[in-house]
Amino acid sequence: MAIPKWTDERTSALTNFVGSESPVTYATVVEAADQLETSPRSVASKLRKMGHEVESSASVTTRAFSDAQETTLSSFVTDNSGQYTYGQIAEAFEGGEFSSKQIQGKLLSMQLTEHVKPTPKVESVRTFSDAEEAEFVKHASNGAYLEDIAEALGRTVNQIRGKALSLLRQGSIAAIPAQKESKAAAKADPLEGVDVASLSVEEIAEQIGKTARGVKTMLTRRGLTASNYDGAAKAAKAAG
Numbered sequence: 001m002a003i004p005k006w007t008d009e010r011t012s013a014l015t016n017f018v019g020s021e022s023p024v025t026y027a028t029v030v031e032a033a034d035q036l037e038t039s040p041r042s043v044a045s046k047l048r049k050m051g052h053e054v055e056s057s058a059s060v061t062t063r064a065f066s067d068a069q070e071t072t073l074s075s076f077v078t079d080n081s082g083q084y085t086y087g088q089i090a091e092a093f094e095g096g097e098f099s100s101k102q103i104q105g106k107l108l109s110m111q112l113t114e115h116v117k118p119t120p121k122v123e124s125v126r127t128f129s130d131a132e133e134a135e136f137v138k139h140a141s142n143g144a145y146l147e148d149i150a151e152a153l154g155r156t157v158n159q160i161r162g163k164a165l166s167l168l169r170q171g172s173i174a175a176i177p178a179q180k181e182s183k184a185a186a187k188a189d190p191l192e193g194v195d196v197a198s199l200s201v202e203e204i205a206e207q208i209g210k211t212a213r214g215v216k217t218m219l220t221r222r223g224l225t226a227s228n229y230d231g232a233a234k235a236a237k238a239a240g
Helices: 008-018 026-036 040-049 067-079 086-096 100-109 130-141 146-153 157-170 201-208 212-222 231-239
Strands: none
Touching (some): 008 026, 008 040, 026 100, 130 146
16 A cells, blocks of 8 residues: 655644644554554654654563564464454464554564555444534634634534544545644543443544544553443453
């Protein structure tokens, strides 16, 4: 897959996505790459060129891979090039000892990501009507802030930011609207007020303006369970 170039619009989208996070975590790098449909390496490289401190992919691998495991993993992905996603590799490799995020980080450091099958994108639940999208585009074109658009449409800032990324990729808007209040000054819990247990990962992602992958990371980190994803079990398994 060809890596898209960093246009001014894509750079602006990345800047708004990262906000004032410092250092930028590898989880954020992966999530930004997913949103902007590029590779984590491209995102990390761009951020470093822009002067951001970025967490190394190697540092997210909480369990060390032995030399034998590294050789086995390399052989597995090259012998089955393009056949398995990160999640499928994680399930098949070493009895599920490593998470898909650890596998992804390791393969990235080994420069073997081209052998991994792209993870199918899950269709998000549509929560913006055509009329709301048109109003969104009108506000964005007039230079409205994220908070203003959120108030006008009765949505959270996270939902508006996620929708803005989608509209930017479609070419409906030229740039991600700016945010009045910095991310550092208003570090709100994205899951606050969300009935996690009754919603699917995809529904949560749409509500808070994150990717499904990002939501799964949050649920696992916090040991929470959605209707179609057991983060508590994943966290217990990762802890060994």
